[in-house]
Amino acid sequence: MYDLAVMWEWLEFAVRWTHVITAIAWIGSSFYFIALDLGLHRDRNLATGADGEEWQVHGGGFYHIQKYLVAPANMPDGLVWFKWESYSTWLTGFAMLVLVYYLGGELYLIDANVLDIPVWQGALISMASLAFGWFAYNTLCKVFVDANQTVLMVALFVVLVGMSIFYTQVFSGRAALLHLGAFTATIMSANVFFVIMPNQRIVVADLQAGRKPDAKYGKIAKQRSTHNNYLTLPVIFLMLSNHYPLAFATPYNWAIASLVFLMGVTIRHWFNTQHARKGAPHWTWAATVMLMIVIAWLSSIRHEEPAEQQAGLKGAALVYASAPGFEDVTDIVLGRCSMCHAAEPSWEGMHWPPKGVVLETPEQVAAEARRIYVQSGIAHAMPPANLSYMEPEERLKIVEWYRGAKGAGVEG
Structure with missing residues (x-):
């Protein structure tokens, strides 16, 4: 007998598995290249035009890596592009959003006690919010293009806090935190699609035409890659949160989600500082532990349930x-x-x-x-x-x- 429920369960599993595989590939390459860039030696005899080099050993072999700040003198053969890790992660993630939260919206997306709206309206709000995320972030990057990057990150944090409050006022707690993760992941993937890759194509085109590429394109691409690096860990937390009610099923889930972004910054700051050989800022781990303690405390605060719960059945x-x-x-x-x-x-x-x-x-x-x-x-x-x-x-x-x-x- 053909069992649609079982087939649907396996479809979700297959898409989720693919999503995890592609996410591992994207996060792995992102972390590797940030670590490589920060750890480059720039005090050695380098090839003409090279900005830094690194010797690494892995899998029984030695690797000699050189980075060109703008581009090499000539277009190299067999250039490897890193883009599909990002695209496929977002596409499979959006497929999961459709399968679980849009098509299963009555159970997972909409909570009538939060906002009683039809599932189709919730799905439209969901998609519109993802598009808004990229628009807001990209606008901030352009407004603060010449400002200290810390100012830009603070402005982005304000947007993320605002969106966490918005999502918890529209969707179920589970969907709210998941959507904040999707909101952030959309920014990250759009960075690759709309900024990093186009800038790299401009540099390649200049090389092929015999022109000297403008260094600004590489700087912009590196800035967006760095942003992605700091946003990765909060996205992972938010994607895992739907398995842990203490994260999403509390009245302070918006605050929990907001603090997670700060933990992402403190953890990555430790690793990035280490990779850059600038010491070990152990205070970041103390800050991370304190943030986690606050999160655990927020999750344990009890609240009074509404006097009248909507217990009626529908659909x-x-x-x-x-x-x-x-x-x-x-x-x-x-x-x-x-x-x-x-x-x-x-x-x-x-x-x-x-x-x-x-x-x-x-x-x-x-x-x-x-x-x-x-x-x-x-x-x-x-x-x-x-x-x-x-x-x-x-x-x-x-x-x-x-x-x-x-x-x-x-x-x-």
Whole structure:
């Protein structure tokens, strides 16, 4: 039997895997070249026009690397371009955004208690915000082109704080932090597509035409690459945050996201200073630890829930709730899962529901239908190690209920 839910799960897995692979390639090359540039020796006898050199050993061989500040005298053969790592990371990331947050918007993107809007409106806001991110950042770079770069980074931080507040007022907590990561990653990839690569093409064209390239293009490209270097670690944190409710499911998630950008700066400053052989600013690790402590504290502050929560069902959840066997499945889930998946878990040592999934009411069970089906009906991943002893007959009831609802017209 063709099972759309299982196929969809594998599609998400495949796209996510591809996204991680391309991100590793992009981040790896970015970190390597920043470290290489900062560590170049400029006090040696260099080839004409070379700005610095480095000897490295890896994989049983020695590498002699030279950097030309503007360009070599002649166009070299077999020039390697580094661009597809960035493009493919963004494209696969946007594909994940579509698969999980646009097509699964009722569950992941929109929280009616935050802002009750249709999923299609949320998707449009999402895409518009990503475009705005590049426009705002690029404008700041042009306005502060001759200013101290610290001023530019402070201005960018103000924009990021503003966007973190905006996202938490529009989307669910999970989607808000994920979108702030996508917002930043879009800036980084657009840097490559709209600035770094075009500038490098101008230099190559000048070389091919026998002209001396203008040094400003290389300086601009290096500036944008440096910005990307400092933004990388916060993006990774924000992309991982959707697995940790303490990061996104708190009233201060916007502040947590903002502080993460400061941690990214302190960590990268240590590494970059080390690569440049300017000492080891260990104070950056103390600052990072203090920031993390503040983040952990913010995540633990309790707040009063609204007096009236919107508990009504809508969309596909209505069909799941009315499908044959729903009452039995609800009893199974409440009996086998809700000791952990509760607003206040009763399982010893557990202080919050795993992944932020709460299963204490029929409405919540219906809203999480696909995950219950995949995790407990098909994969048998839940309960973990089957600690609550879910019986094979109970898993079968979950499968029959979900497929019955699917037969009644629910997609996925």
